[in-house]
Amino acid sequence: MPRLSFERYTLIAMVSKRLDILKAELLKSLEKNRGFSLVSEDLIYKRNFMKNLMPLIYENHVRNNFLSCAFCSNLARTHCHAHCLKCSAGSYIHCSPLLPGVMYYDKRNPDESEYLTVPWLYKKSCDQFVRLGFKNYLRNFTVPFSWVTIYNYEVLEGLVYGYSAKERPCFVCASIDYSIYRECMDRKDFDKNIPCSRISEVVQSIYRNANLETKQNQII
Secondary structure, eight states, X not given: OOOXXXXXXXXXXXXXXXXXXXXXXXHHHHHHHHOOOSXXXXXXXXXXXXXXXXXXXXXXXXXXXXXXXXXXXXXXXOSXXXXXXXXXXXXXXXXXXXXXXXXXXXXXXXXXXXXXXXXXXXSOOOTTOOBOOGGGTTGGGOOTTXXXXXXXXXXXHHHHXXXXXXXXXXXXXHHHOHHHHHHHHTOTTOOTTSOXXXXXXXXXXXXXXXXXXXXXXXXX
């Protein structure tokens, strides 16, 4: 096959660049004039979370020396249960979900149904803990090509800031202990329009009581 001449190669490159510009201009025009958008709300949320919230979480954890298995490089995905992770360092034998929430409830282990599984976010970190770097800090929360990533980000945001996707993360408490959720809803000072100031403390206490041998860490 004969090689392209320099002039022909330059022409092809110019045409390709021009097509990219025209395509970008067309999409902008559609979004502006017809309310059309190829960017989903989930993608917008993910970009905002990674740009604005993730750096704050990372900086706060480093500044306060917050240690949690959820942000350890030794966690690896396993296929024994849906969305569970295991400790590749061997400090914990059993797999566990990353976060609390109804999505992680699994009935395939009836013998363990009496016990509340402590998520990696609330497990005591061991001497093998290696903090993930800034660019990969949410590696364990990210599942490629899956809505689970957005779910994880929303739960994490709710636990840290008491507000998630413009709403209170009450579903997290309800998925763990419905009675606590109802009790909170009946409080006179309950206001669904403001961030929850209690969720971090409440969720932490639930898992501390579920596993007294596990030292819990503050996430804020």
